[in-house]
Amino acid sequence: MRLQSVSLRGRRFAIQLGTIMQEFGNVIPWLDGVRGLEWATNGTYVHDEILRRLRLETGDLTPYHFVTRDRSREFHGGILAFARSPERFIDPRNIAATEELDAIGAGYISCLQVLPDHQGHGTGSTLMRRALAVILEERGYVWGVISNQGLLPWYRSLGATVKSPIENRDNLWIVTWTKHNATP
Numbered sequence: 001m002r003l004q005s006v007s008l009r010g011r012r013f014a015i016q017l018g019t020i021m022q023e024f025g026n027v028i029p030w031l032d033g034v035r036g037l038e039w040a041t042n043g044t045y046v047h048d049e050i051l052r053r054l055r056l057e058t059g060d061l062t063p064y065h066f067v068t069r070d071r072s073r074e075f076h077g078g079i080l081a082f083a084r085s086p087e088r089f090i091d092p093r094n095i096a097a098t099e100e101l102d103a104i105g106a107g108y109i110s111c112l113q114v115l116p117d118h119q120g121h122g123t124g125s126t127l128m129r130r131a132l133a134v135i136l137e138e139r140g141y142v143w144g145v146i147s148n149q150g151l152l153p154w155y156r157s158l159g160a161t162v163k164s165p166i167e168n169r170d171n172l173w174i175v176t177w178t179k180h181n182a183t184p
């Protein structure tokens with residue numbers, strides 16, 4: 001399997017956005033703002049429009065695909081990397097943590113998914129390790145938000161530090177990585 005940062009030419013990013021909407025459309029609030037874009041077929045338009053709608057024009061968004069090495073380049077999963085985050089919190093402790101992360105220019109990752117047929121065989125762990133290595137090399141510090149508390153032990157096994165208190169008003173958990181704590 002190979003992790004690729006995806007060219008915005010063609011339909012590949014739009015296909016990924018389609019699978020993201022299926023998986024997280026009712027889970028991640030900021031995806032409400034980009035609804036409908038999964039039907040656009042121009043990847044550059046999708047990219048620019050996501051940033052415009054989320055008011056992140058000064059930043060960047062890189063889609064990563066985890067694909068087979070054969071000619072089909074079959075899509076098994078992916079993740080999105082943003083220069084800045086579209087997340088909004090209500091718990092003051094989560095708000096304070098995000099302000100700190102924004103201030104140090106930490107990169108933000110979201111929408112990690114492995115397609116259902118390929119889950120449970122270590123794909124997600126490999127994808128995350130490779131994505132963290134690439135993104136940390138670029139930005140030095142990365143964070144994300146977990147909506148499923150049951151996944152926290154897995155994220156910890158990948159070197160994540162959990163910044164949010166377990167009980168918090170958002171019922172979301174901020175996790176961070178630095179070059180020093182990501183597990184290779």
Ligand SMILES: CC(C)(COP(=O)(O)OP(=O)(O)OC[C@H]1O[C@@H](n2cnc3c(N)ncnc32)[C@H](O)[C@@H]1OP(=O)(O)O)[C@@H](O)C(=O)NCCC(=O)NCCS
Binds near residue numbers: 120
């Ligand atoms: C989470 C996900 C990316 C893991 O991918 P995968 O290829 O199945 O991952 P792996 O086979 O490497 O296993 C990952 C670990 O997570 C655990 N796990 C997976 N889904 C879980 C869930 N819903 N709740 C608790 N643990 C879970 C697995 O049991 C495994 O634990 P282990 O290493 O102790 O055996 C994949 O299940 C997925 O895409 N899920 C739907 C989208 C999602 O929840 N994304 C994460 C958003 S925060």
